[in-house]
Amino acid sequence: MIDIRDVSKTFLLHNQGDAAIPVMQGATLAVECGECVALIGASGAGKSTLMRMIYGNYLAASGVIMVGETDVAAAQPREILELRRSVLGYVSQFLRVVPRVPTLDVVMEPLLATGTPVEQARARADELLTRLNIPQTLWGLSPTTFSGGEQQRVNIARGFAYDYPALLLDEPTASLDAANRETVLSLIEEAKARGAAIIGIFHDETARERVCDRVVDVSAFTPKAVA
Numbered sequence: 001m002i003d004i005r006d007v008s009k010t011f012l013l014h015n016q017g018d019a020a021i022p023v024m025q026g027a028t029l030a031v032e033c034g035e036c037v038a039l040i041g042a043s044g045a046g047k048s049t050l051m052r053m054i055y056g057n058y059l060a061a062s063g064v065i066m067v068g069e070t071d072v073a074a075a076q077p078r079e080i081l082e083l084r085r086s087v088l089g090y091v092s093q094f095l096r097v098v099p100r101v102p103t104l105d106v107v108m109e110p111l112l113a114t115g116t117p118v119e120q121a122r123a124r125a126d127e128l129l130t131r132l133n134i135p136q137t138l139w140g141l142s143p144t145t146f147s148g149g150e151q152q153r154v155n156i157a158r159g160f161a162y163d164y165p166a167l168l169l170d171e172p173t174a175s176l177d178a179a180n181r182e183t184v185l186s187l188i189e190e191a192k193a194r195g196a197a198i199i200g201i202f203h204d205e206t207a208r209e210r211v212c213d214r215v216v217d218v219s220a221f222t223p224k225a226v227a
């Protein structure tokens, strides 16, 4: 489902005379449907950079990043937006939403955007917000004023609302309490069971061991000259 071949990345530092910093070379990794792969490696090894290239936020310098039928490394911006709408989800720790949109609408949006009937979208949003312990009194309010933990859980509810065939998870259990962490791990297991291909960064080792089938150390993709 996700097939990354020989991907490289060089950052150009425009404020430093366009100095070129190679940070990745020969990154190769494939993830099947129903499989969860953890990216590991020391701080600065390139885990976030690889995730951002897969999501299309960073442009790869070379290589192929197939997500379903789309090569993200070569795709036009509108193809990437379409991929994000119906194929590739991304769950980070941080919620980025349009101000003044109620929590329920924030969670339902990915479902409505893919043509789910409104009653079904509402039922899924109710289920997720309940499982993630967001009090019903908050559902009609914008999450912009919620606590950090509440925002994180709204973000997780939104990220798991639609059944994306591929998912990127960036520290999804970071700073959650035990009960909510357990819910997130169950959501990941449910996504795997329905066949999602998942790549994640998990500093929480117990979580990683429980939900991930294997780990890939991105240090192996550090260019030799800077290793």
Ligand SMILES: Nc1ncnc2c1ncn2[C@@H]1O[C@H](COP(=O)(O)OP(=O)(O)OP(=O)(O)O)[C@@H](O)[C@H]1O
Pocket: 011, 021, 023, 041, 042, 043, 044, 045, 046, 047, 048, 049, 050
């Ligand atoms: N926008 C950027 N411009 C220049 N260099 C960058 C940029 N983003 C990342 N880097 C560099 O690329 C390398 C990989 O960084 P990255 O954030 O991917 O590491 P990481 O493995 O996710 O680290 P951490 O575990 O600390 O989050 C680092 O040397 C970093 O300094």
